[in-house]
Amino acid sequence: MLESRPMEPWNWRVALVRPRNPLNVGAAARAMANFGFRDLVVVNPYEPTWQEARSAVGAGDLVRAARAVPTLLEGVGDAALVLGTTSGSRRHLARELIPLAELPSWLETRVPPQTRRRVRRAALLFGSEKTGLSNEDLSHCHGLLRIPTSPACPSMNLGQAVAVCCYELARQGLAAGRPPGARLHRSDPASAQSLAHLFARATNILDAAGYLKPKSRHATLLKLRQLLLELGLTNYDVRVLGGVLAQIEWKLGVSDH
Amino acid sequence: MLESRPMEPWNWRVALVRPRNPLNVGAAARAMANFGFRDLVVVNPYEPTWQEARSAVGAGDLVRAARAVPTLLEGVGDAALVLGTTSGSRRHLARELIPLAELPSWLETRVPPQTRRRVRRAALLFGSEKTGLSNEDLSHCHGLLRIPTSPACPSMNLGQAVAVCCYELARQGLAAGRPPGARLHRSDPASAQSLAHLFARATNILDAAGYLKPKSRHATLLKLRQLLLELGLTNYDVRVLGGVLAQIEWKLGVSDH
Numbered sequence: 343m344l345e346s347r348p349m350e351p352w353n354w355r356v357a358l359v360r361p362r363n364p365l366n367v368g369a370a371a372r373a374m375a376n377f378g379f380r381d382l383v384v385v386n387p388y389e390p391t392w393q394e395a396r397s398a399v400g401a402g403d404l405v406r407a408a409r410a411v412p413t414l415l416e417g418v419g420d421a422a423l424v425l426g427t428t429s430g431s432r433r434h435l436a437r438e439l440i441p442l443a444e445l446p447s448w449l450e451t452r453v454p455p456q457t458r459r460r461v462r463r464a465a466l467l468f469g470s471e472k473t474g475l476s477n478e479d480l481s482h483c484h485g486l487l488r489i490p491t492s493p494a495c496p497s498m499n500l501g502q503a504v505a506v507c508c509y510e511l512a513r514q515g516l517a518a519g520r521p522p523g524a525r526l527h528r529s530d531p532a533s534a535q536s537l538a539h540l541f542a543r544a545t546n547i548l549d550a551a552g553y554l555k556p557k558s559r560h561a562t563l564l565k566l567r568q569l570l571l572e573l574g575l576t577n578y579d580v581r582v583l584g585g586v587l588a589q590i591e592w593k594l595g596v597s598d599h
Numbered sequence: 600m601l602e603s604r605p606m607e608p609w610n611w612r613v614a615l616v617r618p619r620n621p622l623n624v625g626a627a628a629r630a631m632a633n634f635g636f637r638d639l640v641v642v643n644p645y646e647p648t649w650q651e652a653r654s655a656v657g658a659g660d661l662v663r664a665a666r667a668v669p670t671l672l673e674g675v676g677d678a679a680l681v682l683g684t685t686s687g688s689r690r691h692l693a694r695e696l697i698p699l700a701e702l703p704s705w706l707e708t709r710v711p712p713q714t715r716r717r718v719r720r721a722a723l724l725f726g727s728e729k730t731g732l733s734n735e736d737l738s739h740c741h742g743l744l745r746i747p748t749s750p751a752c753p754s755m756n757l758g759q760a761v762a763v764c765c766y767e768l769a770r771q772g773l774a775a776g777r778p779p780g781a782r783l784h785r786s787d788p789a790s791a792q793s794l795a796h797l798f799a800r801a802t803n804i805l806d807a808a809g810y811l812k813p814k815s816r817h818a819t820l821l822k823l824r825q826l827l828l829e830l831g832l833t834n835y836d837v838r839v840l841g842g843v844l845a846q847i848e849w850k851l852g853v854s855d856h
Contacts, residue, residue: 502626
């Protein structure tokens with residue numbers, strides 16, 4: 343049984359991206375508290391939604407402690423693992439979907455064994471009620487988690503989707519009881535923030551090299567970012583590659599870091 | 600892994616007992632549809648709640664097809680298995696709680712192997728938002744399913760509790776895709792309705808025999824009903840026992856069936 347296998351713990355953050363309904367923010371927070379999760383961030387919320395959610399009668403400690411941030415990267419930049427959630431009803435840049443119940447085995451193949459004993463930050467993204475996660479959001483994800491809903495009624499209520507995911511992470515023993523250590527380990531997966539810096543450097547070079555055409559620039563960058571994330575780079579890898587790219591930038595005369 | 604074991608399918612009904620918030624009725628229905636469940640009954644609802652839930656914009660087919668009934672027995676009388684749900688935060692007549700993730704192994708010990716291949720009706724009860732299931736409701740249950748919430752925040756939102764349970768039943772492969780057959784099998788577990796008839800007969804005899812004292816009558820009956828349910832009687836057992844009790848009633852001169 344899944345439960346009996348030793349699992350690496352993760353410190354999970356739930357990120358609600360552009361939520362519209364204040365009731366859903368409160369419901370997501372309550373479900374998190376039900377299953378022992380505490381770290382909530384709300385990305386680019388519709389301002390009245392956020393104000394109403396915070397001031398609602400019965401808004402728990404968790405909502406009051408939550409942060410609102412303007413961009414996804416500010417919300418989850420420190421995470422070594424970013425997973426989007428989806429019902430699998432829309433096309434997602436032709437990406438593999440991880441069935442929710444199979445997350446532990448996916449993590450085993452994805453994360454180097456020697457780093458499994460440490461607690462690291464992971465983020466779970468939930469899109470807005472109407473439009474879900476955008477392709478831009480998805481391109482920041484290391485993987486997409488699929489909640490196995492029925493094809494006849496695939497789209498879940500936001501608060502209920504959070505409840506099912508939190509229940510399942512707790513059941514699988516993937517949630518850590520203690521906060522992650524601050525120290526960086528070279529064999530740990532690189533954070534989203536450091537990968538973003540690396541990617542900005544690469545983009546700078548590709549622009550300078552004329553690789554990116556104006557018309558297809560955005561779509562090409564989304565694909566390349568996804569490719570970068572799927573490499574599963576460690577902190578050490580990022581340091582080495584960053585040095586390589588800095589050298590190329592210098593050679594091309596586009597050093598601005 | 601749980602998923603790979605062959606499981607007996609059940610045809611599940613969700614019963615919401617005395618719900619107060621129309622939004623929760625709609626949310627429960629949506630979660631059911633998300634995971635392929637269709638059979639919803641609402642027991643003794645507050646009337647405005649029920650009217651509002653039915654007439655809500657976006658109320659799905661499932662809510663429109665749902666029945667409202669005045670008593671629990673009318674809602675789940677045809678079920679061979681009735682399970683209450685709880686967060687485990689209240690005392691429940693000192694009953695054993697089945698952890699949600701362990702339902703398959705509980706069913707294996709509870710249901711005779713020769714009946715496992717047929718699809719039978721089961722009901723899952725959810726109590727009202729404020730008070731949960733009453734002791735009266737719980738005495739109709741064969742078992743109590745515990746959703747493993749955190750002791751610090753045990754009480755779940757109704758719609759989210761339904762979502763987590765439906766997800767988990769589907770994940771465990773316990774939900775049937777086809778409706779149950781109408782024919783009774785003698786080795787099948789007896790329905791709640793036929794057990795209720797048997798229990799009414801037994802109560803009649805106990806009253807006539809002076810076993811039930813006015814002050815403790817209600818509490819004693821709850822305990823006895825629970826005991827009867829835990830015997831796991833089959834249709835055949837109920838027919839035989841019914842004959843026995845009828846004979847005793849006749850002897851005591853209290854035959855009114």
